[in-house]
Amino acid sequence: MVKKILKTIVWTIGSLLAFIILYLCSTYILSHISTNKEDNVTADVPIYILTNGVHTDIVVPVKYGQTNWSxxxxxxxxxSKDTTATLIAFGWGDKGFYLNTPTWAQLKFSVAFKAATGLSTSAIHATFYKSLTEGPDCHRIWISNSQYARLCSYIQSSFKTDPAGHTINIPTTANYNNNDAFYDAKRRYNLFYTCNTWANNALKAAGQKACIWTPFDKGIFYMYKDQPAK
Known part of the structure; x- marks a missing residue:
């Protein structure tokens, strides 16, 4: 009986280690292979990719053409209720992380477990900015009007809506600053579809350079590491 238990423990640990190694190797390889960027398009709209070192946001104009996100x-x-912002950043992620984890030091096992296994719900974090400064953590990308329309459609489709078709604001005191808010979102966060996977897919929707797949922000920014700040 003891041998059988030990064998089960060893097999379980071995399987877990094998999964972790396979996951990390797949992440490295697939995040370093780029999808094709659409060529021969006009540079009409500036968007940004923005990271806090872990999580990638997609930043677009508050108002452009027929789209007014406000x-x-x-x-x-x-x-703040400040109406002077010109940019809005969107980040998709696990609702528990967003609302119950102000800092990594306060991360609870239950929150991490639910997020990793897809047991939690998701949210979109929207942050208004008056301007952004390009640098290692912030890149500007020019896209065409048609690409912007596809990007907007992708972002809009990520929101859960009420019966009238409106976004659902999440009342909370867990704001990151005075210019942000949270909204209910579709899909569930898991090891294979993370906040950065969502942002990477947003770039694909807009016909931009992106990773084949990545769960981390490093993969996305690797694709733009040679792009100079302008």
């Missing part, structure tokens, strides 16, 4: 992502849902 109609659904209202300034009044932020603490």
């Amino acid at each position: 109609h659904e992502i209202k300034f009044s849902n932020t603490i």
